[in-house]
Amino acid sequence: MSSSESVKSLTELVQQPCPAIETSKEGKLQEASEPATSDPQSTAPLTLSGHSSLSIQELVAMSPELDTYGITKRVKEVLTDNNLGQRLFGETILGLTQGSVSDLLARPKPWHKLSLKGREPFVRMQLWLNDPNNVEKLMDMKRMEKKAYMKRRHSSVSDSQPSESSSAGIDYCQGASPQPQHQLKKPRVVLAPEEKEALKRAYQQKPYPSPKTIEELATQLNLKTSTVINWFHNYRSRIRRELFIEEIQAGGQSQAGASDSPSARSGRVAHSSEGDSCDGVDADGPADAKPGGPEAEEFSSTTAKSQGGRAASASDAGEEALPDAGSGEKPDSPPGSQHSGEILEAAPNCAPEEDASTSVASTATLPGGRPCRSAEESAERIPIVPSTSSTPAVSCQRTNSLESLFSFSEAACSKNTRDNSLRKKKAANLNSIIHRLEKAASREEPVEWEF
DNA sequence: TGTAAGTCAATAGA
């Protein structure tokens, strides 16, 4: 195919808005007559009118830059309006599982940050949006799925063989499930709040821990090293994504007159995005996986979310053992520390604070390498100091601590209205962080992990 | 070998 031509048409195809779908609200779509036989899912590329000869990969490769945030926003609207679930949409249109779809829709990465593979779902979504009939097809599929399910249910018991279910090509129809035997599946590991807190604290001090550090962490937390490794990988990755979202949201707001973005649920500290924390420091490329940036951001958001909630409990638990917990967290070196390597344990400069106990270092202390088994034990030994545990009031007062930079509490204190001062503050904090990091880096202190 | 990106799939919560 002649590239220029196809690219052009492709551009149109992919970018063209899809008014039809937008208007199809409230699931009023009429029953479609034909069973959306369609797509065989997953790998099965959507048929592109006029471009059927192109594989999704080719489309992706030639696709112009797409507005991933806008696409997901529209998809969410369409799915919601038509009462279509993520599972069905994901499995039939994207070839992804529900969890992946949820994640994708909630935290889309900017186009330029996506790999070819990562762009695929967005191209599929855009293509799907482009053809209003697709919604109908999906709704048909949903109906058929339901029917098949009912059928199966009723006829089931005796004849386990259901009707080939819908033509939908959805393969989750039990029949095929190879589920033969047993699952030697290992049970899913669920980290206790205290463990997460401890890991977060460790992360704050050293986002890229050495194998040795990981080993120590694993030992002290009584976790498998692979679990610790995975946790760091996942945490870094998710933090990055949080940052992207914030950037997008912030960008959107400042630009195109705040395209509201309902999805902005993730909308935590909107103000903290782009400019701020990154100010000066990361001026260049916030989005970059630059540890520093993301991390920082992330903390605010992560804290806001996860910690916010569980923190309470965690802190409670920890509180007893460690009253002060407080602030712990943040003090640490911010993310910027990333590769800087050595622990900034001391760095926590931060807190010359009133009581040393509040300093990160201290808070992150877990009595001697003894493995803590029970939650109780953990609570006892791991000073979980959920950022949130520190009362907003308190954290607010520590104006010079890094807390303001990473903790959500800060956000709580300083409302949007104080954006400016906040930004300045953050910028100042970042500067001090950098300074400390530099110092720490040149310092060569042994790293010690204590939880 | 380590990290990032992308996903899966179990599970918690609404």
Add this chain to the structure above:
DNA sequence: TCTATTGACTTACA
């Protein structure tokens, strides 16, 4: 029943 979260795994890359 659906969505969000998250530990684990796979693949690609430097």
